[in-house]
Amino acid sequence: MGTALRHGFKSWAEKKALEQRTLLGLRPEAPMPAERLAAHYGISIIDPRRWVGLPESIADQLLVKESHRWSALTLFPGGAPMIVLNTTHSPARQESNLCHELAHLLCGHKVEQMVPVPGFPIPLRDYNAIHEEEAKWLGACLHLPKPALLWAHFRWMDVASTCVHFNASTELVTWRIRATGVARVPRRR
Amino acid sequence: MSHEVNTTKLAAMVRAKRGDRGLRAVATDIGGVSASTLSRVEAGHIPDLDTYLRLCRWLGVSPEEFWVGQRGDEGVLGNLGEVHASKADFLAAHLRADQTLPSETAAALGQLIQLAYQQAEMLKQQAQLIRE
Numbered sequence: 001m002g003t004a005l006r007h008g009f010k011s012w013a014e015k016k017a018l019e020q021r022t023l024l025g026l027r028p029e030a031p032m033p034a035e036r037l038a039a040h041y042g043i044s045i046i047d048p049r050r051w052v053g054l055p056e057s058i059a060d061q062l063l064v065k066e067s068h069r070w071s072a073l074t075l076f077p078g079g080a081p082m083i084v085l086n087t088t089h090s091p092a093r094q095e096s097n098l099c100h101e102l103a104h105l106l107c108g109h110k111v112e113q114m115v116p117v118p119g120f121p122i123p124l125r126d127y128n129a130i131h132e133e134e135a136k137w138l139g140a141c142l143h144l145p146k147p148a149l150l151w152a153h154f155r156w157m158d159v160a161s162t163c164v165h166f167n168a169s170t171e172l173v174t175w176r177i178r179a180t181g182v183a184r185v186p187r188r189r
Numbered sequence: 190m191s192h193e194v195n196t197t198k199l200a201a202m203v204r205a206k207r208g209d210r211g212l213r214a215v216a217t218d219i220g221g222v223s224a225s226t227l228s229r230v231e232a233g234h235i236p237d238l239d240t241y242l243r244l245c246r247w248l249g250v251s252p253e254e255f256w257v258g259q260r261g262d263e264g265v266l267g268n269l270g271e272v273h274a275s276k277a278d279f280l281a282a283h284l285r286a287d288q289t290l291p292s293e294t295a296a297a298l299g300q301l302i303q304l305a306y307q308q309a310e311m312l313k314q315q316a317q318l319i320r321e
Contacts, residue, residue, distance in 0.1 A: 046305070053304075054304070055300070057297070058297045058300055058301055058304075066290075066297075069290055070285065070286035070294070073285070075305050075309075077306050077309030077310065082305065084301065097285060
């Protein structure tokens with residue numbers, strides 16, 4: 001069973017997602033590339049495959065041998081967030097990962113304590129289960145807000161077409177359709 | 190400073206305490222840890238923070254039990270000096286990854302984090318020089 005979200009969070013998340021599109025001058029149903037949102041907030045997205053000077057041993061370990069084990073790393077050099085994104089993943093998964101990381105930042109999640117973590121040179125943020133659940137929910141709203149799903153629904157777009165249009169995975173589209181109840185909204189042929 | 194973890198010791202203590210009991214039963218006892226994660230820890234993989242703390246609690250030891258020492262002259266803190274040591278957010282990183290990582294992958298991610306901070310610091314210093 002997932003961690004319960006606080007009362008009102010889901011409505012807040014849907015509204016927050018639409019606010020971001022307004023900030024970028026986009027319509028509520030428009031696809032919103034997460035990179036554009038990141039750029040709006042001055043958040044750099046780093047593609048390790050284009051990182052000049054990245055040692056080959058690191059690139060080989062993280063982008064070839066073990067590329068399936070990590071998705072993204074959010075760092076705060078000088079206080080400004082930077083996201084290192086695993087760009088070997090599919091475009092839809094990258095988009096989802098970026099939305100998730102941006103969601104943490106938009107939620108204003110702060111770590112309560114910094115704890116050294118085995119194997120890492122610096123402490124890692126201890127995002128608790130509630131924060132992860134909030135970021136999962138808001139991240140999904142950022143990627144696929146309800147108006148976007150309704151737009152697709154009224155155009156009789158199937159899941160596959162919706163995935164292509166919004167650069168989203170089948171799992172995400174299916175989950176959001178279920179979570180928002182848009183499939184039950186009547187529509188005309 | 191960074192902390193190396195003795196994953197061999199951690200794996201051995203977990204295996205010893207588990208004894209003949211099945212992974213699933215022990216994972217249920219520990220809580221919040223899957224049987225497969227437990228198996229990977231016993232194989233020497235580095236657990237994530239949450240799993241590591243749960244295991245320490247179950248083993249009845251403090252998290253420092255498995256730290257083998259501190260490297261003060263390597264890593265971001267050593268390079269950037271004490272002025273940043275108190276700025277916890279500056280040094281924070283959030284990692285979205287598997288619950289357990291092979292040690293080589295954790296090490297590579299750790300090096301990537303260090304490089305990112307070093308580059309950011311260099312750019313900041315260059316920008317300051319340009320302004321002066």
